[in-house]
Structure formats: C-alpha cells, structure tokens
C-alpha cells in the first residue's frame with residue numbers, strides 16, 4: 001500500500017545549493033507497508049522521522065527516489081493530480097492542527113468542502129465519523145473547549161473524512177498524557193480493524209510501538225537501520241540502538257555500582273555479566289537451575305523481568321555467571337544453544 005524506494009531527502013538553506021550547507025535527513029530509505037498493516041518508525045530526536053513521514057504524502061518532496069501509495073507513484077505527480085491523490089492519504093499531527101475559529105463539525109467537514117461536496121452529503125459523511133471517534137455530542141463546540149485527547153479525535157475524524165486508504169500519524173500521542181494516549185491508540189487500532197486502513201506512524205515511544213504496531217522500523221541518522229515484526233523487535237533487536245531502546249523501555253540496566261566495575265576484556269580473575277532475553281518455550285524452562293547443575297556455575301541474578309508483548313511473553317535478566325573461565329564459557333554456549341539472546345555486558349573482578 002505504501003512503498004518508498006531509495007528515498008533520500010536533502011535540505012538546503014534558502015537560496016543555497018552547496019554541499020557544505022546541506023542536511024541529508026533521509027538516506028536511501030526503502031520501506032514497504034502492506035495494506036491493512038500498522039507500521040511504526042521509531043528513532044531519536046533528529047533521526048529523520050518527520051522527514052520520512054512527510055515524504056509519504058509529499059509534504060516534503062524527496063530529493064531522489066520514488067513514493068508509491070495504493071499503486072500510484074506520487075513522485076511522478078504534481079498540481080491537481082497530486083492533490084487528488086492526497087485525498088487518499090489522511091494525516092494527523094502532534095499538535096492536532098485544528099482551526100480554532102471552526103466548530104468540531106466544521107473542522108471535520110473542511111476537507112469535504114474543499115473537495116466541493118454538497119452540504120447534505122457532508123452532513124451524511126461527518127455525523128457517523130463523529131460517532132466513530134466518540135464526539136457526536138461535541139459537534140457544535142470549538143477546539144478551545146476540548147481536551148487534548150478530544151482535539152486529536154477531531155483531527156482523526158477530519159483525516160478520515162475523505163475516506164483515505166492510508167493514515168499517517170506524526171507523533172500523534174506525544175502531547176498527551178499516558179491514559180489519553182492509551183485511548184487514542186485504542187481508537188487507531190479500532191479504525192485499522194473496522195476500516196482496514198493502513199497506518200504509518202512515527203514515534204519516539206516504545207510504548208506506542210508495543211501497543212498497536214504490527215511491524216516496526218528503526219531510523220538512525222536518516223537511515224532505516226532495522227525492520228522487524230514487533231514481537232521479534234522486542235525479543236531480539238538486531239542493532240545496538242534497538243537494544244538501547246528496548247533497555248530504556250524495560251528500564252533494565254545493571255546497577256550503577258556494577259557498571260563502574262565492568263571491564264570489557266576478561267581477566268584471569270573475572271567473570272562475565274550477561275543480559276539474557278528469552279521468549280517462547282524458554283520462558284517456562286528452568287534454565288538457570290539447569291545451568292548451575294549442568295555447567296557447574298553459580299548464577300547471581302541482578303535484575304529480572306517478564307513482559308507481555310502483544311501475544312508473546314518476554315523474559316529479561318541481568319546476571320553474573322560465577323565459576324572458572326572454562327565453565328562460564330560452557331555456560332554461555334549452553335545459553336546460546338537454548339534460543340536465548342545472550343549479550344555479554346562486560347566482566348567483573350572476583351572479590352574472593
């Protein structure tokens with residue numbers, strides 16, 4: 001439904017085209033979002049998320065590459081044809097972008113007025129949309145009379161007015177408190193299911209990805225560096241940045257006192273500190289006691305957590321493996337052969 005092929009975007013300051021002043025915010029991005037999927041793009045501030053999502057409806061025209069939505073190459077269009085194609089792409093924003101002088105009803109009907117639709121048809125279209133987003137009793141109110149969550153509901157209804165195939169969400173819940181965020185995400189999930197709408201969202205919050213996305217891409221310095229099903233991303237991110245996002249989200253970091261003692265290389269009297277992530281059958285297997293029995297190492301658990309990520313269970317643990325070097329090596333092999341993600345965080349000197 002959405003396809004970006006080798007899309008790059010370079011910004012130049014006004015009136016200058018020299019390479020020294022250019023900022024390349026998106027670099028050779030390839031992305032495919034099939035019909036009906038909710039796809040999240042997560043990244044740190046300045047990574048290029050807004051640029052990417054604005055390239056999808058050509059609010060920013062890519063410098064190179066092609067953008068295709070619903071089988072139509074948008075990058076080949078301009079003028080009226082592009083405007084027409086944009087009717088099939090709705091968009092919502094962090095700060096809602098409502099017109100303060102218009103009522104809720106008039107905000108939602110605006111895109112239909114611009115399309116030249118008759119008043120009676122507009123009413124038939126807008127009334128059920130306000131019901132869908134739970135605001136049928138607020139039609140005559142003005143944005144200033146609404147909460148943030150209600151404003152975003154108006155923005156969602158407005159984005160759906162032209163019956164788009166695709167909804168783009170630019171940090172749609174970043175200005176909302178956690179509870180309101182939850183209700184807006186529920187609404188987006190509901191719309192995705194009821195209308196079969198394809199959703200592309202950008203966010204810096206793992207919670208958003210965890211709650212509603214089917215698939216996720218990670219963006220770093222303008223590049224899409226990792227893409228996975230959400231369950232896989234939360235159990236085994238493939239990049240350092242992916243692991244950092246996951247650890248921040250799970251708040252699973254070794255205690256500060258331990259971090260200060262960690263050394264990168266093993267020494268004659270040190271033992272490894274590992275971060276273990278396990279999912280599926282491994283969650284219910286008594287691996288740690290087996291490890292102690294079969295590999296003759298002692299395991300000191302420093303932190304542990306079990307999380308539910310959509311339909312999967314994910315276990316995480318930070319532990320010290322204590323024993324002679326050959327035994328701890330055996331223990332690491334044992335863990336790796338049992339489908340656990342094992343990351344050696346470093347080595348600590350034995351106190352004994």
Ligand SMILES: Nc1ncnc2c1ncn2[C@@H]1O[C@H](COP(=O)(O)OP(=O)(O)OP(=O)(O)O)[C@@H](O)[C@H]1O
Nearest residue numbers: 011012023025043044045046047048049050051052
């Ligand atoms: N219009 C512009 N002109 C020049 N540089 C820009 C422009 N828009 C964005 N940039 C630069 O492009 C890079 C990516 O910005 P972008 O807004 O896409 O990132 P982001 O991931 O959405 O960040 P944030 O989460 O902080 O909004 C940044 O270095 C930014 O300064």
